[in-house]
Amino acid sequence: TDSPTPPYLATNLQHFQATLARLWTAVHWENKNKETLWRLVVDGIPLPGNTHLSRVPIKxxxxxxxxxxTDQPYSPRMHHFWExxxxxxVREQIDRHLRLLSPATIQGGITRQQLWLVQAPTGCEQAPWDVIAMAALSSMEYGRYCLRAATREQRQQGASTHGRQQQTQTRTAEQGPRQRAITDFFNRLGGFTQEEDEAANTHPSIYTTQPTLDNAVQTTASPLDQAQA
Ligand SMILES: [Zn+2]
Incomplete structure (x- = not known):
């Protein structure tokens, strides 16, 4: 019952193969920033529920x-890297910035295809998008790790502070990790710009102020600002 690959899919695959080749050869950036995308492509992030881990129970x-x-078809990739x-x-940060640059073209926010297949949205340059997409995926993975660590820590604290003074903080479990994922995202973008600047032996030229969720102010030289076509 093997049906031939639909033409649109074949085109997408071809396009994506070219994209991967470009990212690996033309984008000079530490491999740690490319790793998440690569592992996502080969379904290699060990998420229970992945196709090759189908017998591992969903976590x-x-x-x-x-x-x-209540969750129907389990797709850990869909959850951890989108929903x-x-x-x-992380997506909201991208949407917000692109909307500032190009209000008309990014209505409704970026799409999964644009993020996962590293296809620049209309009105956005491809070169900065390469960096933005890889940084976003990396930070989502980092945030997933932080959330797990934070939850584990909270459980342990809950056990050890039993009977002692109750903490007054009532933030939700993912509040901290969410902020850390966002900070990580901007740090990666800033790191890329710094590497570029060092390579070109010039001073960083574009610095902008990025308000974060808790209104802390962060200074970043960002591919987000170069994204406008
Ligand atoms: Zn989640």
Missing amino acids: PCECGSYGGD CPIAKA
Whole structure:
């Protein structure tokens, strides 16, 4: 029952292969920033529920919105790199910035195809988008890791502070990791710009102020600002 690959899919695949080749040869950036995309491509992030890990039971996400009883088809990739509040927080940063640059073209926000297949949205240059997409995916993975660590820590603290003074903080479990994913995202973009500047032996030229979720101010030289076509 093997049906031939639909033409649109074949085109996408061809395009994506070219994209990967470009990212690996033309984008000079530390491999740690490219790794998440690569592992995502080969389904290689060890997420229970992945196609080659189908016998491993689904592990619910600590955000509480994935892996519960009501969730139908389990796709850990779809959750952790798109739907999870951590992933959404990173996406929102991109949407917000692109909207500032080009209000008309980014209505409704970036799409999954643009992010996962590294296809620049209309009105956005491809070169900065290469960096933005890889940074975003890396930070989503980092945020997933932070959320798991934070939840584990909270559980341990809950056990050890039993009977002692209750903490007054009532923030939700993913609040901290969400902010850390966002900060990580801007740090990666800043790191890329710095590497570029060092290579060109010039001073960073574009610095902008990025308000973060908690209104802390961060200074970043960002491919986000170069994204406008
Ligand atoms: Zn989640």
